[in-house]
Amino acid sequence: MPSPLDLVDLPFLRDAVIELVLLAISGSLLGAWIVLRRLAFFSHAVGSATFPGLVVADASGVSPTLAGLTVGLGYAGGVQRVGRAGRDAGEATALLLVAALAGGVVLASDVFESGAVVDRLLFGTLLGLGAADLALAAAVAALAAGATLALGRTWAAVTFDPDGAAALGVPAGRADLLLLALVAAAAVAAIPAVGALLVTAIYVLPAAVARLVARTISELVVLALVVALAEGLVGLYLAYWLDVPPGPPVAALGAVTFAAVAAAARLAARR
Amino acid sequence: MSIAVRAVGVAAGYGGEPVLRDVSFEAGEGRSVCVLGPNGGGKTTLLRLLIGELRPAAGVLEVSGRPAYVAQTDRTRLDFPVAALDVATMGTLARGRWWLPAGRADRAAARAALGRVGLAAEAGTRFGELSGGQRQRALLARALVQDARVLLLDEPLSGVDPSSAALIADVFEDLRREGRTLLVASHDVESARRFDLVLCLHGRQIAFGRPADVLDGPTLKETYGSELIVLGGGGPAAVTVQHHEHAHGEERD
Numbered sequence: 001m002p003s004p005l006d007l008v009d010l011p012f013l014r015d016a017v018i019e020l021v022l023l024a025i026s027g028s029l030l031g032a033w034i035v036l037r038r039l040a041f042f043s044h045a046v047g048s049a050t051f052p053g054l055v056v057a058d059a060s061g062v063s064p065t066l067a068g069l070t071v072g073l074g075y076a077g078g079v080q081r082v083g084r085a086g087r088d089a090g091e092a093t094a095l096l097l098v099a100a101l102a103g104g105v106v107l108a109s110d111v112f113e114s115g116a117v118v119d120r121l122l123f124g125t126l127l128g129l130g131a132a133d134l135a136l137a138a139a140v141a142a143l144a145a146g147a148t149l150a151l152g153r154t155w156a157a158v159t160f161d162p163d164g165a166a167a168l169g170v171p172a173g174r175a176d177l178l179l180l181a182l183v184a185a186a187a188v189a190a191i192p193a194v195g196a197l198l199v200t201a202i203y204v205l206p207a208a209v210a211r212l213v214a215r216t217i218s219e220l221v222v223l224a225l226v227v228a229l230a231e232g233l234v235g236l237y238l239a240y241w242l243d244v245p246p247g248p249p250v251a252a253l254g255a256v257t258f259a260a261v262a263a264a265a266r267l268a269a270r271r
Numbered sequence: 272m273s274i275a276v277r278a279v280g281v282a283a284g285y286g287g288e289p290v291l292r293d294v295s296f297e298a299g300e301g302r303s304v305c306v307l308g309p310n311g312g313g314k315t316t317l318l319r320l321l322i323g324e325l326r327p328a329a330g331v332l333e334v335s336g337r338p339a340y341v342a343q344t345d346r347t348r349l350d351f352p353v354a355a356l357d358v359a360t361m362g363t364l365a366r367g368r369w370w371l372p373a374g375r376a377d378r379a380a381a382r383a384a385l386g387r388v389g390l391a392a393e394a395g396t397r398f399g400e401l402s403g404g405q406r407q408r409a410l411l412a413r414a415l416v417q418d419a420r421v422l423l424l425d426e427p428l429s430g431v432d433p434s435s436a437a438l439i440a441d442v443f444e445d446l447r448r449e450g451r452t453l454l455v456a457s458h459d460v461e462s463a464r465r466f467d468l469v470l471c472l473h474g475r476q477i478a479f480g481r482p483a484d485v486l487d488g489p490t491l492k493e494t495y496g497s498e499l500i501v502l503g504g505g506g507p508a509a510v511t512v513q514h515h516e517h518a519h520g521e522e523r524d
Contacts, residue, residue, distance in 0.1 A: 154370070167342075
């Protein structure tokens with residue numbers, strides 16, 4: 001069993017710790033709005049949607065971050081347009097999710113024969129997290145903090161009562177688009193650490209756990225941050241110990257924590 | 272007295288045939304108007320036209336300033352983690368600075384509005400834990416914070432306890448005295464008698480005028496059709512309406 005101090009002593013693990021702390025900040029801030037706005041499916045889909053783009057980028061030498069952001073932001077814009085047209089975006093989201101995964105697998109296995117790259121794209125890696133990855137995670141965390149401070153009450157008003165918010169003259173469409181774009185950028189930022197398939201481990205599960213007990217939006221953000229930090233750091237240590245990508249242990253911890261807190265909350269409600 | 276709301280030949284719908292047509296009326300400052308009709312009669316559609324969420328398919332609609340709107344409480348998220356004070360503070364978004372956090376003055380205005388609707392002590396209570404009447408009053412406080420000249424309220428007394436109903440009626444009276452114009456959608460014939468004017472809708476405008484002129488048997492029968500039940504001698508004072516509850520999340524009235 002390796003020493004937990006390796007997380008700060010070994011340079012590649014130290015970078016991973018910094019990455020996960022930054023992702024926990026954006027994960028708790030944006031995660032609060034993701035669960036309140038019921039965007040969990042969208043955040044999962046937008047991460048997966050980037051998969052074929054990342055495969056092509058990897059094979060062609062294009063920046064994977066740029067490719068991921070292009071696909072993610074384009075997808076966010078499409079979902080916002082569908083929503084504004086009054087249609088249910090769920091079906092379009094599901095369709096794209098399936099198409100993206102299938103397309104990505106075909107591209108990776110038959111066209112570019114990407115091999116081991118696929119695992120890294122889907123489930124993240126402890127190795128090779130570079131300065132650009134950390135910079136993107138820091139930028140997204142700063143944007144999430146600034147946007148929550150500035151637009152938090154607008155997002156709250158639109159989510160709480162869409163009709164009432166429209167009557168207040170709030171630009172609900174633009175605020176929505178900004179939130180979706182931020183979630184898309186955040187999903188791309190999380191891919192190097194946890195992979196395209198498991199971005200929800202960072203952006204949904206901690207906030208979903210916090211949602212079970214939080215009574216205010218501020219409580220929701222703080223609790224989600226605590227849960228995200230704990231899951232991220234423990235998951236990272238488990239990944240190092242078990243020699244697996246970090247995404248799966250972080251996601252598994254999130255699911256177990258959610259089940260435990262949900263059961264405890266149910267028991268408390270019965271008393 | 273200047274005109275606060277004016278409609279001339281207005282029609283509106285949701286993409287297909289108009290669900291509301293031939294609406295023409297005027298309401299001056301300080302007047303209260305009950306928009307009366309059955310479910311599906313077009314009451315909510317008219318309110319959505321007035322807040323600008325829908326565009327008229329025909330006709331002209333004019334409103335003095337940006338109206339405040341209190342939707343039916345079942346359109347709000349009861350599981351949303353906000354307190355009554357947060358809800359009232361949302362009204363300050365109408366001042367235009369939607370990209371800034373709420374300031375001290377915003378919260379002070381929200382507290383004052385909560386006090387006006389008798390919810391000062393419940394400012395910190397979660398919206399979903401308030402009673403139906405208290406929730407309606409919290410939404411009314413949000414509208415008061417907007418400081419609008421025209422207030423639109425969709426079934427504000429539906430499912431409300433008597434004490435809340437009395438408080439809300441008092442606030443309406445105060446607002447009228449301040450020269451504000453109220454348009455209140457209701458299915459309740461009896462409550463309509465307390466308004467200055469009544470607008471009867473059933474897919475189109477059936478009648479508009481003072482309660483004494485409008486709330487007669489034939490007009491109500493045309494407005495409500497088979498939903499109308501005439502009690503006793505059948506006079507205008509003895510009518511009631513079978514009310515079918517709105518399905519939760521229903522989009523249209």
